[in-house]
Amino acid sequence: MAKPKKVIITCAVTGAIHTPSMSPHLPITPEQIRDEALAAAEAGAAIVHLHARDPQNGKPTQDPDEFRKFLPQIKARSNVVINLTTGGAPTMGVEERLQPALQLKPEVASLNMGSMNFGLYEMLNRFKDFKYDWERPYLEGSDDRIFRNTFKDIAYILESCSANQTRFEIECYDIGHLYTAAHFIDRGLIKPPFLIQSVFGLRGGIGNDVEDVMHMKRTADRLFGEDYFWSVLGAGRGQIPIATMSAAMGGHTRVGLEDSLWDGPGNLAKSNADQVRRIRTVIEALSLEVASPDDARAMLKLKG
Ligand code: KMH
């Protein structure tokens, strides 16, 4: 693993897992997504990972025009690195999911390393009253839905985006996904340095025990040597503990309301920036420095 002195904080601002009824603080409209991204950057996020939502009902959308409603304004007001999702939502096909990254040519796009079960049902049990018709079937349906990322899908995204010089946040939800990343590196479709985003604690992926984190890091170290930057995201209550482990081990961190609605047990986070500040405090308490957007660009060799 590359050992930089500075820690990159990515903030995943809204995502597609949580639904509007779960938290009044989840950004939905383009203005909310814009303001939350800007505030997260101001608080110390070097990268913002962005999804869009239908402003009428908060449903995830990959319509590039919805991204166009907030991206230029974020870019005009902040130097933050833009990272667009190619994961979209598990209900969407790859062609639909690819469009924002393909058309809007971000510095970074997410890339999911395998097909998997992607359990959302816990959310349904926790949050009972839904405002919008789509929310309950979306969550219930997750028990019989596959988040599809075949080898062909992954190659298609990589090949489609290669002319744009977009680099990838390589999302690995289990150990096998690291080997899939190594396969695409061997094929020359992913170029160093690699940003490996290890995801912990989603039902269908690896858990969030310390042993899980160590196993993921040891395997990534063996496969990718000095050529990679290791970042982690812990879903739900694992967010800050997992991010803390990573920072203490020389890795990077991702927070944000996409991955967890919480700021401590039972307290809904009031904003993305609150979570960024929380992990920033931890990083600085470890006597480490938080990376600026330009630090992240230099480390990850982004096109700028
Ligand atoms: N929702 C995260 C667990 C993507 O956007 O490509 C993973 C993610 C997927 O960020």
Ligand code: ZN
């Ligand atoms: Zn995402």
